Amino acid sequence: MRLAILAYDQISPFMLSTPLAVFGEPFLASGHRVEVCAAQRRISATGGLTIEAPLPLAAAREADIVILPGWRDANERVPAAITSELRAAEARGAMVVGLCLGAFGLAEARLLDGRRATTHWACVETFATRYPEVSVDAGALFVDEGQVLTSAGIASGLDCCLHLLGRISGAAEANRVARHLVVAPQRAGPQPQLIARPAIGNTSDRRITDVLEALRADPAAPPTLDELAHRAGMSRRSLTRHIRARTGGNLGEWLRRVRLARAQELLAGGTRGLEDVAARCGFPDAAALRTAFRTELGVTPRQWLARQRVD
Incomplete structure (x- = not known):
């Protein structure tokens, strides 16, 4: 092109x-x-x-x-x-x-x-x-x-x-x-423009990065917030504050976008069967996957897939 x-x-x-x-x-x-x-x-x-x-x-x-x-x-x-x-x-x-x-x-x-x-x-x-x-x-x-x-x-x-x-x-x-x-692939269009972000390089920021990257690598079965806080060496409240500063929202919102990005990868790579895609990405079922597509992208998975190739 x-x-x-x-x-x-x-x-x-x-x-x-x-x-x-x-x-x-x-x-x-x-x-x-x-x-x-x-x-x-x-x-x-x-x-x-x-x-x-x-x-x-x-x-x-x-x-x-x-x-x-x-x-x-x-x-x-x-x-x-x-x-x-x-x-x-x-x-x-x-x-x-x-x-x-x-x-x-x-x-x-x-x-x-x-x-x-x-x-x-x-x-x-x-x-x-x-x-x-x-x-x-x-x-x-x-x-x-x-x-x-x-x-x-x-x-x-x-x-x-x-x-x-x-x-x-x-x-x-x-x-x-x-x-x-070294930028986030999951930032969706509707995400707010003005987001406070912590200075890069401090210890807390690196720990949050490690937590988020681990979830991105395997979003299907994430640990609880308490487990993530323990892994990051901080309280639930502190973890939640750092995640909001990094992503502009709560952990659930960010994780939904990560799961959606994984679903896009699978669909674009030829994976068929929405139930299988949903399970591999951490969605409860195909209906939840369709809802995520409509909420974040304004289209169904089928419509999104049809738009991936521009003639």
């Missing part, structure tokens, strides 16, 4: 690197072709950097997926040279993605009219006022509307890109890349 990333003057190197990290790293087994396109050959980037874009914007017209990674200022309109490429991509059936303030570009191109979308929390009010035709989900990490996707601020672009990788290459590939990037 061919992906085009639209670069522009004064781009954030982090925003540009987000889709490159997910789709363009050498460890990616899916073989996607990733190209950076810009209106001019040499563009400036924040931090005093200069970037040479290998291809003109027009090269994006052959892409299956077109990504606008952020925008430099919410108060500055995205230029027609970029919005026209976004419209052309949507018109020919390509997927279009706006990361962070890139949602402003998609809205300016009228691709979000009548659709749900999100953007950086600090610019939600500006976005909603300027584009009243868009249904703004201020709390989501990313919003998948099928052909059009938007993400919230900065790091949530990784979540959106990993989700997109899961759609085009399967959940197993997305989870594998997430582990290489």
Whole structure:
């Protein structure tokens, strides 16, 4: 699959690197072709950097997926040279993605009219006022509307890109890349944008990481909260507080998402029989698995599986 990333003057190197990290790293087994396109050959980037874009914007017209990674200022309109490429991509059936303030570009191109979308929390009010035709989900990490996707601020672009990788290459590939990037593969779109996170590297954080990684490895039959607290060397209350700070919710919510991610891996890998998948992932039965899919993803397992390959 061919992906085009639209670069522009004064781009954030982090925003540009987000889709490159997910789709363009050498460890990616899916073989996607990733190209950076810009209106001019040499563009400036924040931090005093200069970037040479290998291809003109027009090269994006052959892409299956077109990504606008952020925008430099919410108060500055995205230029027609970029919005026209976004419209052309949507018109020919390509997927279009706006990361962070890139949602402003998609809205300016009228691709979000009548659709749900999100953007950086600090610019939600500006976005909603300027584009009243868009249904703004201020709390989501990313919003998948099928052909059009938007993400919230900065790091949530990784979540959106990993989700997109899961759609085009399967959940197993997305989870594998997430582990290489050392990011959580289970962060779902509806998860809140603003989550307090502990400083990386302290002892408590490492112990919580060990507990969560053990549960991720075998989510089917987790120990009780008391057993987990004993394993982590802390009280139930302290464990619960640390888990909420790390995941944005309680242990049950996080574990449901982990089980769902495992179910996605099994289904994408060809496992058949929802009862078997449910048992292997820790769901009581197939009905509970279907409920989890509808609650977290808004689709049934069958519908989700049908969307995993983009023509």
